[in-house]
């Protein structure tokens with residue numbers, strides 16, 4: 001059998017990358033790997049790609065493992081919409097492709113449908129079984145379309161920095177006369 005190559009790597013390496021980055025093999029990340037693989041193939045050879053992810057869960061890690069787009073380098077935007085979808089696009093002309101988990105197609109793979117819709121408790125759907133189904137399904141549960149990105153593509157410009165008179169740490173000047181933490185809006189005590 002021909003070795004399956006995804007995102008330029010054999011399947012086993014891809015799963016290992018997921019395990020290392022994410023801490024464990026999450027089914028959503030493996031599906032995300034297939035999604036990225038497809039989106040990259042559709043995009044072709046583009047020097048600088050951007051990503052807009054429509055959920056905070058799993059998919060951002062798939063983008064970070066399999067593309068040069070990371071949250072830290074500003075090339076990945078995350079929208080908290082809880083939709084299992086993302087777009088990869090050409091940073092130059094803002095044209096690209098959206099790939100998503102297509103629920104209608106996923107119905108043909110009840111394990112995946114039930115997992116995604118949380119219709120079965122985790123203990124009744126062992127990870128190996130679910131992963132096996134995901135490997136079988138590959139792109140059969142996905143859809144894609146062309147998109148022209150019209151928002152969320154700006155790379156955030158760094159704002160003015162000021163030194164907080166209370167704690168002495170640098171902070172974003174637009175937050176006011178002292179840092180948010182010293183204004184009592186911090187997250188720790």
Ligand code: ZN
Pocket residue numbers: 164165166167168169178179180181182
């Ligand atoms: Zn401060």
